Amino acid sequence: MVEPSAAPSADAAAPAPARRLRVLSGMQPTGRMHLGNYLGALRNWVALQDRYDCTFFVADYHSLTTVTDPATIRPAIAEMVMDWLAAGLDPERSVIFLQSDVPEVAELHLLLSMATPLGWLERVPSYKERLEQYPENINYGLLGYPVLQAADILLPRADRVPVGEDQAPHIELTREIARRFNGRFGQVFPEPEGLFTETPRVMGTDGVSKMSKSRGNTIGILDSPEQIRRTVMTMVTDVERPRRTDRGHPERCNVCALHRFFSPDRWEGIWEGEREARTGCVDVKRWLASAIADHFAPMRERRAELEARPGTVWEVLAAGADRARGAARETLDAARAACGLGHGQPAPAGLD
Ligand code: AMP
Numbered sequence: 103m104v105e106p107s108a109a110p111s112a113d114a115a116a117p118a119p120a121r122r123l124r125v126l127s128g129m130q131p132t133g134r135m136h137l138g139n140y141l142g143a144l145r146n147w148v149a150l151q152d153r154y155d156c157t158f159f160v161a162d163y164h165s166l167t168t169v170t171d172p173a174t175i176r177p178a179i180a181e182m183v184m185d186w187l188a189a190g191l192d193p194e195r196s197v198i199f200l201q202s203d204v205p206e207v208a209e210l211h212l213l214l215s216m217a218t219p220l221g222w223l224e225r226v227p228s229y230k231e232r233l234e235q236y237p238e239n240i241n242y243g244l245l246g247y248p249v250l251q252a253a254d255i256l257l258p259r260a261d262r263v264p265v266g267e268d269q270a271p272h273i274e275l276t277r278e279i280a281r282r283f284n285g286r287f288g289q290v291f292p293e294p295e296g297l298f299t300e301t302p303r304v305m306g307t308d309g310v311s312k313m314s315k316s317r318g319n320t321i322g323i324l325d326s327p328e329q330i331r332r333t334v335m336t337m338v339t340d341v342e343r344p345r346r347t348d349r350g351h352p353e354r355c356n357v358c359a360l361h362r363f364f365s366p367d368r369w370e371g372i373w374e375g376e377r378e379a380r381t382g383c384v385d386v387k388r389w390l391a392s393a394i395a396d397h398f399a400p401m402r403e404r405r406a407e408l409e410a411r412p413g414t415v416w417e418v419l420a421a422g423a424d425r426a427r428g429a430a431r432e433t434l435d436a437a438r439a440a441c442g443l444g445h446g447q448p449a450p451a452g453l454d
Pocket of ligand 1: 129130132139141142301312
């Protein structure tokens with residue numbers, strides 16, 4: 103369920119390091135952001151910019167493992183990045199780039215693959231699930247997905263990767279790949295750590311499954327107030343309260359859960375009203391719709407400005423790729439040299 107604030111990390115209590123720690127995170131280009139993406143990831147990314155050197159990327163190589171129509175990728179990138187910028191990701195403070203604009207990641211993926219035992223990849227739960235679900239449609243990209251993810255993280259020498267607890271095994275795999283590479287070829291990669299952020303599981307409008315585009319149960323964060331109202335009014339509420347006069351169970355109602363975030367000053371009163379049957383589900387949904395619409399009003403304005411200048415997204419991504427490639431080249435040169443490649447070139451200087 104939804105908690106109102108992004109969780110702190112152990113870094114908050116630690117003494118300030120000599121340089122700001124580097125954070126990396128990415129998302130596949132899935133188009134416009136919904137409340138799950140926002141509460142589960144995006145608002146936290148925005149907050150991290152205050153304390154870390156942040157890099158955020160659009161994982162378009164990764165999306166090729168599942169995308170069936172390549173023509174859909176570019177519009178989905180534009181939609182998603184406009185939502186990122188509108189929500190407060192700041193290209194002045196963060197590096198924001200498109201994964202395939204930094205092809206160094208593909209070469210690093212190749213080098214890391216030499217240090218990755220096949221058994222490690224075959225044991226990854228998401229791979230095993232895919233194998234069971236679509237045994238006829240398994241490509242190498244799916245198996246190698248965690249190696250590409252390791253390359254994403256190790257290329258900019260990220261110190262921290264913000265993830266939910268359930269993603270911890272993926273970070274551990276990256277650490278193991280880095281350790282094995284370092285052991286076999288020489289010390290090149292720092293071992294990144296997960297930045298364990300509280301990523302709430304936001305339920306969809308059906309109230310029973312995680313909000314996700316594939317289930318068609320999403321609320322778009324930057325939809326018009328009218329669209330938000332229409333969607334929120336379809337939300338499933340407290341199924342144990344069939345009549346308006348029955349007492350409600352706000353702790354089991356998804357609409358009430360969302361009020362905790364979007365109505366920080368009045369959610370307790372709203373919950374009480376439900377418990378005492380003073381309010382009906384329609385009231386609670388109407389209030390939620392306007393609270394969500396109000397919360398995102400400034401972002402909707404920023405998004406409208408971005409839509410009026412469609413080139414901005416691509417300019418931001420191009421500038422981000424330039425910045426990302428500088429660090430990427432240094433890391434890749436060090437990895438190539440450690441592997442005994444790149445003959446005839448001077449050995450790269452040490453990296454911090
Ligand atoms: P996806 O597009 O599903 O890969 O999600 C992108 C990011 O949003 C990931 O960090 C997810 O953990 C987060 N996310 C997506 N859906 C939800 C949800 N329903 N609840 C919480 N976080 C979510």
